[in-house]
Amino acid sequence: MKREIRNTVLALATSGLVVVGSAACSSQEVIDAVTSSDSGLSGASDWTGEDALMGQLEYLAPGEFVIDGQAFFVSEETLYLGGLNVCPAEDGIDDVGFGVVECDLESFETAAQGETPVHAKAEAELGENDEIIAVSITEYDGETPNDSGATDAPGSAPAPEDGAADEASELVSGELEYISPGEYMIDGTAFYVAEDTVIHAGLYACAGGVQDPDTGDVICDFDRFDATLANGTAITAEVEIVDGVALSITEY
Template sequence: MKRDVRTTTLALATFGLVVIGSAGCSTQDMVEAAASADPAQTGATSGTEAEAQNLTGELEFLAPGEFIIDDQAFFVAEDTQITGGIYACPADDGVGPDGRGTVECDLESLEATLQGGTVVFAEVAMNEDGIAESITEYDEDSEPGTPEEPGQGGGEDTPGTGGFTGTATGELEYRAPGEYVVDGTSFYVAEDTLITAGIYACADGVQDPDTGNVTCDFDEFDATLANGTVILASVEIVDGIAGSITEYEA
């Protein structure tokens, strides 16, 4: 499909002109509808762009490489991180304690699952270009961000906060930009999270002359994880947010 057709389809979804699940509405029909639509009625402008956001809900197939969640269309790129394990790329141990899939999944398998009529729930991190940076399947009975059960990762939930507090140690798993899982515990990275690495993340970083530690930039650390590099770390978490992430060698 040509890029201009994809862009038009995305714009249609953005302004509510796409009727999800309509078997009689082809992509070409939607393009023709966009051409004839009155801008005053849609509110569309030539410079309209998608907004970077997280989408959560039932994933629906629109066209190869195009999906919709909650009436918002988005595209899949070659470097989109797709994680399944429940219905998409199912596996015996394909779901973690947080209800999220744990199996790396390819686009073809995901599309085949959706086209076969299987219902898949997912959380999508979409950038401002309307492209998914990550797609993570989750169990429909588990909402993304649900706190872990007490005792997960060696700590406990703090009453009234809804977030895990404690220390979690093990292999980091990438979920979305700034959102990871370690030892079955989900957590987020804040602006003031101290990231100490130097082994695989920020391997060329400059060591502190006094401590020998390498302070790692979040963007570089996040990109290393998103690329599939295995990183072991000890994470100090308060209310579901990492105070520090310290990489260690196996």
């Protein structure tokens, strides 16, 4: 039995939703019941991986949650960010409603089993056995992301509309704070990274990268830059922002 199905069966059996035993139904019938559309849980084959999972976080089993009917696992590398109901703190969420306090699995599991609903965004990827593994779980204000249009996955934020380049850009500088993949904060301003964001680095991010022969700049790949920030490396940068999306990030 696959790990995700086995854990789901165990969780449902524990909760009394499925009775496993000779007097009830066969193992295959249990699997069919859990993975059927009527069960309300989606398997990995139903997940496209194109969008982040967003909605109320529900506890399924140790190390496994459900968001909007989609079950997923966590790993030792999963990043947890709270600040509201999970690991609450003053100024625990950014100006668009996402948690910025580094948290842990135990706190998220406890909160997800509590009476207060926990809303979260899970960035995920497929594991070696086609299991859905969360790269990060970020708590958010249940209302703010919908009102602000922040339901798009970080790293795939909408590009500025036509003519946005003509809008006045905001230039901010200082130490970058990691919020979630493709979403950072600098000097109190949260912003997204788009596909066309130009990242110049070479000091801590993309150290030793190939310099442009004309400008001397090192163009840094987003994945490497994001991973460096996620690992806790302090990076100071100058960021040009238009409509909440970075046009350029220049490490200094």
